[in-house]
Amino acid sequence: MSIGRLWNQLANPKRIPRLFSVVLGLILLVGFLVPMGLNDHQIYPRPAPQEQIDQKNPLAPYDRGGSPLTEPGIVKAQYPQNAEELGMITGYLSPIAIGVKNTTLYYGTSIYSSPGGLIDEILYYTRGFDTILESTILMMAFVLASWVALNFTMRRKEE
Amino acid sequence: MDISTLGGQILGQIPLGDIVLYLTPFNLFMFAGALIFTALIAMSRTETQIEAEFGSLKDNEVKVGLEEFKIRRFLAIVCGLATAGAMITGDLFNFTLFVALIGIVNIGIVSAVKQIDVLNAAFQYGLIAMIASLPLFGGAALVLASTGTLSLLQLSTLASTTPMMYFASLLLLMGIAGETGVAPFYATKAEMFRTPGSPFILIIHLSSLLVIVRAIEILLIINKPF
Numbered sequence: 001m002s003i004g005r006l007w008n009q010l011a012n013p014k015r016i017p018r019l020f021s022v023v024l025g026l027i028l029l030v031g032f033l034v035p036m037g038l039n040d041h042q043i044y045p046r047p048a049p050q051e052q053i054d055q056k057n058p059l060a061p062y063d064r065g066g067s068p069l070t071e072p073g074i075v076k077a078q079y080p081q082n083a084e085e086l087g088m089i090t091g092y093l094s095p096i097a098i099g100v101k102n103t104t105l106y107y108g109t110s111i112y113s114s115p116g117g118l119i120d121e122i123l124y125y126t127r128g129f130d131t132i133l134e135s136t137i138l139m140m141a142f143v144l145a146s147w148v149a150l151n152f153t154m155r156r157k158e159e
Numbered sequence: 160m161d162i163s164t165l166g167g168q169i170l171g172q173i174p175l176g177d178i179v180l181y182l183t184p185f186n187l188f189m190f191a192g193a194l195i196f197t198a199l200i201a202m203s204r205t206e207t208q209i210e211a212e213f214g215s216l217k218d219n220e221v222k223v224g225l226e227e228f229k230i231r232r233f234l235a236i237v238c239g240l241a242t243a244g245a246m247i248t249g250d251l252f253n254f255t256l257f258v259a260l261i262g263i264v265n266i267g268i269v270s271a272v273k274q275i276d277v278l279n280a281a282f283q284y285g286l287i288a289m290i291a292s293l294p295l296f297g298g299a300a301l302v303l304a305s306t307g308t309l310s311l312l313q314l315s316t317l318a319s320t321t322p323m324m325y326f327a328s329l330l331l332l333m334g335i336a337g338e339t340g341v342a343p344f345y346a347t348k349a350e351m352f353r354t355p356g357s358p359f360i361l362i363i364h365l366s367s368l369l370v371i372v373r374a375i376e377i378l379l380i381i382n383k384p385f
Contacts, residue, residue, distance in 0.1 A: 010343060013347040013350050016287060016344050016347045023333070023343075024290065027294070027333055028294075030326070034323055034326040035323070036323060037305050037322065038305060078177040078313065079177055082177070083176050128176055129175045129176070129178045129250075129253060133257065133260060136237075137256065137259055140263050143234075143267070147267075148271075151271070
């Protein structure tokens with residue numbers, strides 16, 4: 001096949017997503033051959049497995065210690081100097097959560113609510129800008145979808 | 160590679176928790192360029208294309224309606240701001256989010272057009288942008304897994320590069336190529352430009368060019384080939 005014919009095939013928009021997914025698939029297959037080199041000094045440390053369960057801790061395995069607004073729990077940040085109040089809300093439990101915690105040993109693995117505000121502290125404190133951007137992406141997607149629906153779907157009969 | 164070798168002297172930092180934006184002359188220049196262009200777009204009106212009609216000597220004016228004009232201007236401004244943000248961000252995941260935002264807004268700028276060919280091309284581009292979010296965020300996740308950090312300031316101080324980081328950079332490059340629609344995947348974008356509404360169409364072009372330049376800087380910071 002001549003190279004000119006190849007370029008012409010690349011100029012057809014319909015073929016581009018297929019080409020892209022084939023190339024991506026090949027690269028992902030190469031990924032199986034890449035040796036795993038994980039960094040074990042991760043930003044968010046965790047206790048040893050089963051350690052908190054053996055202690056009969058109802059918040060196991062998510063207990064990070066600390067009490068709200070007085071003593072910080074175990075939360076690490078990349079730049080601790082930029083997040084001085086870090087860990088202050090990790091120990092917070094809502095009144096309902098405290099009630100459930102006192103009745104069962106398995107509160108930590110239930111789906112009521114994740115005890116401890118680690119996710120909140122990442123989402124709204126140390127990496128808060130990312131959360132703003134994520135919701136902006138979502139908002140733009142809704143703006144687009146609703147605009148297209150209003151102007152192309154609902155008023156189709158007028159044209 | 161060192162940040163100051165690539166972008167010049169670090170003039171300052173904007174700390175937002177773990178996300179620390181840093182300012183170098185290189186980044187600031189692109190940031191200011193994107194902002195100036197966005198301001199120009201916000202003030203300008205769209206072009207009107209003149210097409211020759213078949214079978215007669217008349218001309219056909221292709222105009223942009225007011226509704227269409229408003230939504231396209233809004234999306235173009237968002238696209239310009241996202242491009243400006245991607246230029247000065249100092250965090251890898253933050254950068255990928257900006258790129259994803261640019262990708263989805265680019266589809267929006269052309270989705271208001273009532274031309275079937277253009278909409279078809281935009282649909283294909285949307286497919287690529289969706290597929291590309293997998294390698295884009297996957298690459299950033301692999302960099303975090305293999306280095307334990309996402310901050311570019313920290314990544315530039317790392318001594319060595321592991322094979323997993325090379326693979327992560329390859330995925331990142333693939334994701335950025337898909338979201339911005341560069342060289343081998345350009346056909347969808349080229350078809351998208353064949354529509355009236357010039358200044359808003361141009362921001363699609365400008366954003367992908369600036370993002371590619373910035374992405375190369377970031378990949379050099381992560382991989383340190385020299």
